[in-house]
Amino acid sequence: MNSSSPNKSTDNGPVLRDHVYDGIQEYDQKLPNWWLFTWYITIVWFVIAWVAYYQLHVGESGQEKVDGQMAAIKAAQLKEMEQLSDEKLWAMSQDEKVVSAGAATFGTTCVACHAPDLSAHLGAVKLPGLPLNDTEWKHGGNPLQILNIVRKGAPDITKGMPSWEPQLGLNRVVEVVAFVLSKHKKGEPVTLAADSPLKAGAATTAPAAAAVSATPPAAGK
Amino acid sequence: MTTNATKITIEFDDRTVRRFMIASIIWGIVGMLAGVFVASQLNFHQLNLASWLSFGRLRPLHTNAVIFAFVGNMMFSGIYYSTQRLCKARMASDLLSNIHFWGWQLIIVSAAITLPLGLTRGQEYAELIWPINIAVALIWVVFAVNFFWTLAKRNEPSLYVALWFYIATIITIAMLYIVNHLSIPTSWTHSYTIFAGVQNGLVQWWYGHNAVAFFLTTPILGIMYYFLPKAVERPVYSYRLSIVHFWSLVFIYIWAGPHHLLNTALPKWLQMLGTFFSLMLWAPSWGGMLNGLLTLRGAWDKLRTDPIVKFLIAGVTFYGMSTFEGPLLSIRAVNALSHYSDWTIGHVHAGAMGWNGFMAAGMFYWLTPRLYGTKLYSTSLANFHFWIGLIGILVYVGSMWVSGIMQGLMLNATTPDGHALVYPNFIETLTAIRPMMAFRIIGGSLYLLGMIIMAVNIWLTARKGSPVNETREVAVIETNQRDTMGLKETFLNDPIACTFAGLVLILGWLFLPPGADIASLVCALVFGVLAVKRFQTGHHRWSNWYDSLLTNWLPFTVLTFVAVALGGLIQIVPTVLVNRATNVEDRIQQPYTPLELAGRDIYVSEGCYNCHSQMIRTMLPDVLRYGDYSRLGESIYDHPYQWGSKRTGPDLAREGGKYPHSWHYDHMKDPRAISVGSNMPAYPHLFTEKFDQGTLWKKIGVLTRLGVPYPAMSETEVKTKAVEQGIKIVQELETQSRAGAMPDSKIVALIAYLQKLGKYDLVDPEQMPLAKPEGVPFPLKPGIPDGYRTSAVTK
Numbered sequence A: 001m002n003s004s005s006p007n008k009s010t011d012n013g014p015v016l017r018d019h020v021y022d023g024i025q026e027y028d029q030k031l032p033n034w035w036l037f038t039w040y041i042t043i044v045w046f047v048i049a050w051v052a053y054y055q056l057h058v059g060e061s062g063q064e065k066v067d068g069q070m071a072a073i074k075a076a077q078l079k080e081m082e083q084l085s086d087e088k089l090w091a092m093s094q095d096e097k098v099v100s101a102g103a104a105t106f107g108t109t110c111v112a113c114h115a116p117d118l119s120a121h122l123g124a125v126k127l128p129g130l131p132l133n134d135t136e137w138k139h140g141g142n143p144l145q146i147l148n149i150v151r152k153g154a155p156d157i158t159k160g161m162p163s164w165e166p167q168l169g170l171n172r173v174v175e176v177v178a179f180v181l182s183k184h185k186k187g188e189p190v191t192l193a194a195d196s197p198l199k200a201g202a203a204t205t206a207p208a209a210a211a212v213s214a215t216p217p218a219a220g221k
Numbered sequence B: 001m002t003t004n005a006t007k008i009t010i011e012f013d014d015r016t017v018r019r020f021m022i023a024s025i026i027w028g029i030v031g032m033l034a035g036v037f038v039a040s041q042l043n044f045h046q047l048n049l050a051s052w053l054s055f056g057r058l059r060p061l062h063t064n065a066v067i068f069a070f071v072g073n074m075m076f077s078g079i080y081y082s083t084q085r086l087c088k089a090r091m092a093s094d095l096l097s098n099i100h101f102w103g104w105q106l107i108i109v110s111a112a113i114t115l116p117l118g119l120t121r122g123q124e125y126a127e128l129i130w131p132i133n134i135a136v137a138l139i140w141v142v143f144a145v146n147f148f149w150t151l152a153k154r155n156e157p158s159l160y161v162a163l164w165f166y167i168a169t170i171i172t173i174a175m176l177y178i179v180n181h182l183s184i185p186t187s188w189t190h191s192y193t194i195f196a197g198v199q200n201g202l203v204q205w206w207y208g209h210n211a212v213a214f215f216l217t218t219p220i221l222g223i224m225y226y227f228l229p230k231a232v233e234r235p236v237y238s239y240r241l242s243i244v245h246f247w248s249l250v251f252i253y254i255w256a257g258p259h260h261l262l263n264t265a266l267p268k269w270l271q272m273l274g275t276f277f278s279l280m281l282w283a284p285s286w287g288g289m290l291n292g293l294l295t296l297r298g299a300w301d302k303l304r305t306d307p308i309v310k311f312l313i314a315g316v317t318f319y320g321m322s323t324f325e326g327p328l329l330s331i332r333a334v335n336a337l338s339h340y341s342d343w344t345i346g347h348v349h350a351g352a353m354g355w356n357g358f359m360a361a362g363m364f365y366w367l368t369p370r371l372y373g374t375k376l377y378s379t380s381l382a383n384f385h386f387w388i389g390l391i392g393i394l395v396y397v398g399s400m401w402v403s404g405i406m407q408g409l410m411l412n413a414t415t416p417d418g419h420a421l422v423y424p425n426f427i428e429t430l431t432a433i434r435p436m437m438a439f440r441i442i443g444g445s446l447y448l449l450g451m452i453i454m455a456v457n458i459w460l461t462a463r464k465g466s467p468v469n470e471t472r473e474v475a476v477i478e479t480n481q482r483d484t485m486g487l488k489e490t491f492l493n494d495p496i497a498c499t500f501a502g503l504v505l506i507l508g509w510l511f512l513p514p515g516a517d518i519a520s521l522v523c524a525l526v527f528g529v530l531a532v533k534r535f536q537t538g539h540h541r542w543s544n545w546y547d548s549l550l551t552n553w554l555p556f557t558v559l560t561f562v563a564v565a566l567g568g569l570i571q572i573v574p575t576v577l578v579n580r581a582t583n584v585e586d587r588i589q590q591p592y593t594p595l596e597l598a599g600r601d602i603y604v605s606e607g608c609y610n611c612h613s614q615m616i617r618t619m620l621p622d623v624l625r626y627g628d629y630s631r632l633g634e635s636i637y638d639h640p641y642q643w644g645s646k647r648t649g650p651d652l653a654r655e656g657g658k659y660p661h662s663w664h665y666d667h668m669k670d671p672r673a674i675s676v677g678s679n680m681p682a683y684p685h686l687f688t689e690k691f692d693q694g695t696l697w698k699k700i701g702v703l704t705r706l707g708v709p710y711p712a713m714s715e716t717e718v719k720t721k722a723v724e725q726g727i728k729i730v731q732e733l734e735t736q737s738r739a740g741a742m743p744d745s746k747i748v749a750l751i752a753y754l755q756k757l758g759k760y761d762l763v764d765p766e767q768m769p770l771a772k773p774e775g776v777p778f779p780l781k782p783g784i785p786d787g788y789r790t791s792a793v794t795k
Helices: A033-055 A062-083 A086-092 A096-109 A143-152 A170-182 A205-214 B014-043 B055-087 B094-114 B130-152 B161-180 B197-214 B218-232 B239-261 B268-296 B307-329 B332-338 B342-372 B379-412 B426-464 B487-491 B494-511 B516-549 B553-582 B594-605 B620-626 B661-669 B696-705 B715-735 B746-756
Strands: B004-011 B183-187 B190-193 B471-478 B587-589 B760-762
Touching: A033 B268, A033 B516, A062 A170, A062 B620, A086 A143, A086 A170, A096 A170, A143 A170, B014 B055, B014 B094, B014 B342, B014 B426, B055 B094, B055 B130, B055 B161, B055 B218, B055 B342, B094 B130, B130 B161, B130 B183, B130 B553, B161 B197, B161 B218, B161 B239, B161 B553, B183 B696, B190 B696, B197 B218, B197 B239, B197 B553, B218 B239, B218 B268, B218 B307, B218 B342, B239 B268, B239 B553, B268 B307, B268 B553, B307 B332, B307 B342, B307 B379, B332 B342, B332 B379, B342 B379, B342 B426, B379 B426, B379 B620, B487 B494, B487 B553, B494 B516, B494 B553, B516 B553, B594 B696, B594 B715, B594 B746, B661 B715, B661 B746, B696 B715, B715 B746
Parallel strands: none
Antiparallel strands: B004 B471, B183 B190, B587 B760
């Protein structure tokens, strides 16, 4: 390979082509075998993979996989929900570990709208959320009602509260609710807000129905 | 070979070479300065000093400047220099050279003015508005005429490999640029692309990926084939490697575009083609690297002493690294991690700074002494440039690797039971990569410093010498041996016949209905064996034909065009014609109201797509974080599509209705008031400026022509609807105690758009035109709904 006179074509050395382009010459070396084999392997892989994945449908598609995973998550959540009750959530609000975990999530996820002190006010500025430190509740003040709003969002999502369960997962949602409950007392009086959809009246069902048709099922349906 | 030689003296046009070189260096510094600035904006949001200095508008300026101004001018200077020598002829027309040079600079200046003003088409590297598009196409044609005219007048019968790459560059860029910029104007500064949703995505990345291939790669490979053997004074390693890697590269590259859309709503067969052609592209790319590196055999010592060789060899090495990384990132599983992250940013910068930038530097240091008839002012400054540039690249690319992989892992991390995200807050993942963003500024600045040192060195060299135009005595060849190949000779020969027959069989395998496809594959394999046998017995015939092809520029160009056109045709035509009706999956987007459309145009104009995607992939972490995965039908009316390619912020595909108006109102005024630690720019000007009511009716008219189902509306109706919806939003804002918004302000239009994102109607599967669409003679497989994502529709 180390031809001592590279500018001449020799019998056993690489072939130097005759033609010279503006002083540039070209050898005509054989293609490196390792290079050729790398290429052949990628081509063979194309054929095998196309036949397997496209023609024979080996394995799951991305969609099937996600659909399966989301169904499993939903089933697990249903099971967990069965075990939850108002009593249990109140009990959790006394569990320091759960509450501090909830406080951490609240601190990063909820404060933008509900403020660190749950008042939904930063100084004089009203934040987008509703206050959580008083006894007036728009969507009901029972622990399970609060939990449901954090999980699924407000009935009319354009008014505010998004659905947090997909992003946070049920465990974190429960922790956050426990944190909020820790700022309240079990058995305190609960009033419904004036514009509460839970109050009997004509205005209650319409926005909720509109929201259902207009919003994508963010939680895996 | 009988030749009747008359000798004449010609003077090469080196003035144009000098001009392009100087322009490249100046624009390179401008473009990289913009790069350092936008990189700093990512870490220091305060640097979004004004609306025209905000990240979303300047980032396109950076990418366009580096690609089209820096590398573009560099490529032209290298092509003008080497083509004249390889053809032994002066460029055909000085007038065309002048028009080409000044026209290109004018385009760059107009881009530098329009992009900060927010005038954009909203597609990456295809942002420039339509009047500039036309100018680019015209100037490119001027360049092409000048180049091919020179080929026709050449005094060297045979085309050297560098010229092959130049030919591929010129015809392919023309094809890509024109198709991807097909638009209908709505005003002098605005147009809508004729493609929407998935079609737009597919065409965009056919263009985008192959702009990398044919603007940043093939011309530079041509330049490598000329300047590297010149610099190291050694013969090129292997002629047959040149042939094999040239033809495989130009053929395969075109198919790889869909790897930019992996795990998205893009039909499966296209995703798979994207991945597998990217893998098959690895070896052809490395063929170029090997031919570069191995040319140095027997002269490795020059690597120690000559900064030019250092730059060229490091450039080729970076080329090899990037073209290995590319196929790696095209693997679905890797892409699930890397896509939308800084890893991709690092990948392109290894290519742009390492391959393009270093090849440019090597070429300029080689050219300058020859163009100014003197010695380089300072070799040690050039050496310093090399080392500081190399450190800059390594710091930059290294930090982007760490950043991309770290953020990708964090975004995709789920709890051990797989039921929840570990890092549900996007901001957490952004905060984690902040230090890496700082390193990127350092790396980029070091590299920019190297460029400035080069500019000074070349300036001092030029001052020392004076501009020289090389004159040379050449033999004018009167011969009947060149440019005589006819149609029959071009196509009816063993190599072409075998290639085409093989291709037809392979296409049958990809496209024919079940049963016939496997038969076609078997035929292809048998045919392949026979073709190899035939080559082994008759390879002299094959190589003789190729040698004579090299003396015929037009047949060579035609064959190159066929090779590059095939991949695009096969991927795009079925998607535009066949898939249009069937591939909406189970949902169809609700068309935008006039106000929402106005808001969308603001979103595009502000360059929001530079940081926000609108495509939720079929991956659990994406679905948990952003909602149900996106369906094809959900962007079917989007001209241009806004799927995006980078998530510096979260995906917005289902942003609509997630938060109240007041949230967006506050967030656009001061993002950090809502989301602590955000690096998003504030958009105060949206609160004072009014959205454009004047062109709204025209815009809706154009969209209607493009197939968006708007009801017939008069100009007044359009305006009334827009303002009415604006008033409604203002009232809702007031109930959320955000008083003072104007119904015709940009912020109101933008809120209307953001609240619409992700709104769709369900499509009744019974009503879906699942049967074969009209006008298609037989059922092509990709026309049959893709069994991969459409189960919801068919079952």
